[in-house]
Amino acid sequence: MLRRAIITREQEPLKIINEPLPKVPVEGAIVKIEYAGICHSDLHFIENENSNYCDEEGRGISGITPGHEISGTIVDIGIKADSQFKVGDKVLVYPWAGCRQCINCLNGRSSLCENNPSGSKDVGQGKIIGGYSTHTILPNTSNYLIKKDSIPNDVAPMLPCSALTAYSAVKSLGESLKGNPDGSILLIGAGGLGQWAITFTKSIYPKSEICVVDVNKIKLDIAKNKGASHTFLWSKDANFDCQVDKIFEKSLKRGFIGSIDFTGTSETAEICLKCSKNGGTITLIGLNGGHLDISLADVISRSITLKGVRTGSLETLREVVELVKENRINDVETSFFSLDEINYALDALRRGEVRGRAIIDLTKERYN
Ligand SMILES: [Zn+2]
Ligand SMILES: [Zn+2]
Known part of the structure; x- marks a missing residue:
């Protein structure tokens, strides 16, 4: 039956x-x-x-x-x-x-x-x-x-599902990481996928530093326990640009060579773009209805790669x-x-x- x-x-x-x-x-x-x-x-x-x-x-x-x-x-x-x-x-x-x-x-x-x-x-x-x-x-x-x-x-x-998607996202940063094996990686969203991504990043790019951003303090504590080097508690009420500057500083002021946006709002995608290092890859995963208003000249002159990953x-x-x-x-x-x-x-x-x-x-x- x-x-x-x-x-x-x-x-x-x-x-x-x-x-x-x-x-x-x-x-x-x-x-x-x-x-x-x-x-x-x-x-x-x-x-x-x-x-x-x-x-x-x-x-x-x-x-x-x-x-x-x-x-x-x-x-x-x-x-x-x-x-x-x-x-x-x-x-x-x-x-x-x-x-x-x-x-x-x-x-x-x-x-x-x-x-x-x-x-x-x-x-x-x-x-x-x-x-x-x-x-x-x-x-x-x-x-x-x-x-x-x-x-x-x-x-x-x-x-x-979640592990496969997170793993595919982490692997998608590979080309940018080749030239910067100890570069910083930004993960936005510390939920299930973000947590898998920390584990996989540590395994695939052991020299890189991981910075995790979320609006939830408890999730960020879990991220720390899983091996994130830095965390940033995002506040919807605080100034956007000031917070972006603080996240950028977590990359030792050099920018992130790889970023994964597990959240997918217009704001989170913009954080990734603003904090990316020249030659960096930004991988988009989250589906939260975000839009990105970008300067094409900026993407070209900084040689930034934007990727979407599905499972x-x-x-x-x-x-x-x-x-x-x-x-x-x-x-x-x-x-x-x-x-x-x-x-x-x-x-x-x-x-x-x-x-x-x-x-x-x-x-x-x-x-x-
Ligand atoms: Zn699923
Ligand atoms: Zn087919």
């Missing part, structure tokens, strides 16, 4: 339904989900904030089971599936496998798939059942699965899995909910009342 939460109508609570487990696809697998992350982006999706969701067959969001952060065990596998996987394997699901046919998908850049209207090919955003379910049915194994090995259960669901590739997720295994990263704060508590969990997340990452624990589900 398959038990899953579905969207009925936007803005309305999800409904839990039971249905027979379908047959396993010939090249695919059925994964019994053990832990599934509830991502902030799920809230935007469920509420259909852009109101323009439409999959390739013209359907809207009703009937979709959300959730793209999944770890579990293979319980059935197709006869033509990749032979490296077998029943009983503990796996992570890569949610951004795309159409597997366009030029980006064929070149390992499926998170930038060209045939993916409204993200409907992503796990939990269309036909492929997402994490708010006892099982997911994947059409293919090699494009969707990675073995989880020794990664802790509560860390695993975060890897395909990352399957290959990059493999690197994340290896890095997390090697570093035994397991100090991420989590709150667990059952599948029946899904609407309660979503409301708590909406109100900002969840401590750390919200995770659905499906190990105690009765349809096992």
